[in-house]
Amino acid sequence: MTDPSGEPPTDAPHSRAAARRAAENASAFHDHVRAARSEFEHQIDRARADFEQVNDRINERTGRNLLMAIAIGLVVGGGVLAMLLFLPWGFMIFAIAVCLLGVFEFARALQTSGRRIDIAPQLGAGAVIMLAASFLDGWTLWVLVFAGVAFILIWRLLAQMVASDGRRADDVLSDVLVSGFVPIYVPFLASLALVVLSREQGQLWVLGMIIAVVAVDTGAYASGLAFGSHPMAPRISPKKTWEGFAGGALAALLVGILYGMFVLHLPWWAGAISGLVFLGCATVGDLGESMIKRDLGIKDMSSWLPGHGGVLDRLDSLLPSAAGALALYLLFFPLTVS
Template identity: 60%
Template sequence: MTDASGSQPGDDTPVDTGVALTRREAADARRAVEAGELPPAFHTQIRAARSEFESQVAHARAEFDQANERIKERTGRDLLVAILIALGLGAVLVGSLIFLKWIFVLFALGAAILGIFELGRALQGAGRRVDVVPQLTAGTLLVLAGLLQEEWLHWVALFFAVAFVIVWRMMAQMIAKDARTYADVLSDVLIAGFVQLYVPFFASLAVLLLRQPHGEWWVLAFIIVVVASDTGAYATGLLLGRHPMAPKISPKKTWEGFAGAMLAAVLAGVLLALFMLGLPWWAGLVIGVLILVTATVGDLGESMVKRDLGIKDMSSWLPGHGGVLDRLDSILPSAAAALALYYLLYPLAVI
């Protein structure tokens, strides 16, 4: 028997099918929410958003890789790796100078030892006779001599370090009794003294500066100026570099890069003088210019040594940078300039 609507008695089927489906979907949605489940449409939106995000990330990564490859092709360096390593080393350096400055002595000693070892191995690879163990021994003592209270003893230590490695080389040559020519022996002797003057002596000057009143801030300041100079030269040279500065020594260095280095070094020097060293602005100008000159000379000098040895980097210990000396080439000679500037300008400081 049917009623007026045509349904059997007791049949729960609704009259309006569309309305029934809508109610059923709403009930299902409520049960899904109560059960912690999400409707299929929401999952679809999530998947679409995730796909869009992954696509954007992949596109950005592809663009970065292409830019990094262009930079690597032009500079020979992996930019991302170089930045990460530089930030890590910078954090250790700044932390040692600010929180416990004597840790910097270990930092300088370690850098000098690695630098001597790198340079010695590179020279040996070019056929030079370099006594690495005596060089390391003399270099270690020379760096630590920067801690001596009597500064004249530091210069005595330099004399004995150079004399020690030279005499060692001459004695070793006498014992060898090979057919090495006089010119080669003389070259080996001069190189022995050069290694001590170039790496541990300059490192010892940084230690000597550290030992002065407020010396840690001066060490930090001259390193910041060197880094600013290198960064300014790198960025400006990469973007605008057209005219080579010293094509026979370092073809990738340009006058545009040097201009960027000068701007960065002077700006950093003035800011550091005013806000960290307690000096007048013009003193910061002097600091920036002088450190720029020594950093540039050090960079070009190491490039000339590497070109003479027929190598691109001193080693591959620091990915994206090359060797330890490849990072210290601008810093080492700048330590001498910073120490001289300290003696000249520190009396003007208001700290």
């Protein structure tokens, strides 16, 4: 545009200069944003690479997918906590289902190693034992445990007689003994947790057992990963160390004392004894299952739980601890009501 005299407006150069500066500033701003975004993406990629490198080292040392194991542990742990506190019968159903899954994968692992194991009677006897622990008295449970074992042994002998495949006598005897071991190792020990659950305040004692065992495993894992250098049982489980055992012991004592005092209302010394009992039970259970897997030549009982292995790989510490929980309940529960 021009003024009436035909001359261009005097502010036109200033407007063009301002527009040019604005365009330059906008371009510089966009360049800065792109550079910042590129740097941010570079830092993210670098952090991811560093994290994956560290995670790979941890996985290589422990033989587990740590992140997957933590995620599954949190989900299952949260569900168990909710059921114990608000839905005890739901925990009973969950425990029976998990126990039978453990029986199934143990039987399959034994079959893979060449043992003759009959899965159907194992599952049937396991279900009867678990249900008896939930609804019947203690003596009836013992009778049904012995009856279940006898039923499984007779089934195996009859199945071998029908097969007539010329199997050697020592192999047949081994099959019979292993068949009788399965219901005692899994359903019977697991049923003791349901016996505690059926008692007064039983859900709090079962929860305390689970928390203590998790504390032992977590303390041993963290301490062994950070400081482990002296193998505890190299012929059974090479990755377990005395440093890890010390970390598990410290965690067990701490949890036992605190949980016993503030939840179960036990004296501090009773809580300390409880922690040590669970430490011993969890350690024996862990090493015991490791010895079984080493004898079978397998790393895990199954691969149903990514980062954990099989169901029985997570029950190994809990099964003997259920016997410890029942003994502690019978011994210390009177202190909470006195």
